[in-house]
Amino acid sequence: MAVKLESFQGRLRLRWSYQGKRYGFSLGLGDTQLGRTIAQGRVAQIETDLITGQFDETLARYRTGNNPPPPGTKITALDLFDRFMTYKLKSLDPRTIGKYRAVKGKVTALLQGEQAGIDDEIADRFRLGLGTSPRTQKEYLSLLSSCWQWGAKESLVSSDPWGEVVKRVKVPPKQRPRPFTKQEIAAITKGFRQSKHYGHYGDFVEFLFSTGCRTGEAIGLRWGHLPEDCRKVWIGESVSRGVRKPTKTNRSREFRVTDRLASMLLARRPENPQLDGLVFPAPEGGPIDDHNFRNRAWVQVLKAAGVPYRKPYNTRHTFISHAIAGGLNPMAIAQMTGHDPEVLFAHYAADIQGGLQLPDIF
Secondary structure, eight states: OOOEEEEETTEEEEEEEETTEEEEEEEEEESSHHHHHHHHHHHHHHHHHHHHTOOOTTOHHHHHTOOOOOTTOOOBHHHHHHHHHHHHGGGOOHHHHHHHHHHHHHHHHHSTTOBSSOOHHHHHHHHHHOOSOHHHHHHHHHHHHHHHHHHHHTTSOSOOSSHHHHHTOOOOOOOOOOOOOHHHHHHHHHHHHHOTTTGGGHHHHHHHHHHOOOHHHHHTOBGGGSOTTOOEEEEOEEEETTEEEEOTTSOOEEEEOOHHHHHHHHHHOOSSOOTTSBSSOOTTSSOOOHHHIIIIIIHHHHHHHTOOOOOTTHHHHHHHHHHHHTTOOHHHHHHHHTOOHHHHHHHHHHHHTTOOOOOOOO
16 A cells, blocks of 8 residues: 655656555645655655545545544644644745754654643643753744644644743843954955865855845846846845745845946856856855855855854845945845845844944043
């Protein structure tokens, strides 16, 4: 009764036989790592139902990934989270999948055998047993709250026991990393361009500093997103862990670039570029792996340049801070960087207003 996962014309489908009858359907997923992860969840679901005699011959529950329990039965907390993961997997990027798996590990360890209809006391005991930082606790508990809210909509549980528990976690304020100074920016870009091992990333790093775009947006930039003179850049996609997706806000933006940046891009541009070709590919081709870039190239170059470490994403904070200091209109900055204006004003209010100044009382 094994369910076979097949790839047909780049799309995934399932095939199996049961009681002398053949079954199968297309999952509507591309043959990618993420697609196969989702597909394996469906395979396990069908094979379990075949063994336990709960097979749905209409295939409805397998097409949607939602397998409601038979009337009058209860499911465990782990079962509920598994169903929620199956429901969400189609829209998750690899980083988020890792977080879901981490939460599943905690549910397995701390709620083993517990029914999904847990009470506030059990939920709080789970919180105390996490053993993680307050920030991580809040992330995990918020995810569980979303899971139980979904379960309530699907009539799998009656309520969400995590909402009040999330409020009990107090996350201490975190100081925002200092933006790189102009001297540090020059030292970093020079360090990359002169590096024997990481010189390939010089233009990529300059682009990050010059535009304030998100790292994944620079990684995903294609030649089709730039005109022939490279005077404008369109940002509407992002690549993370090799997966292409819309921008974080699901909105596109376009802006003119400086003469310096246009010259750099023109120098990189092939004579007849493929429109879907990457502007900043990895040394061996394909998208840059932001994790490897940060842990190898970025760390080593900053160390050699004598610049205190801050994450590559701080190039975005640096651009915004210098743009504000230069007198650029905050709304224009928000449009160029793809920030929600309210978020930008909330995070950079003091900078926009010139910074808070104590009175001289002496």
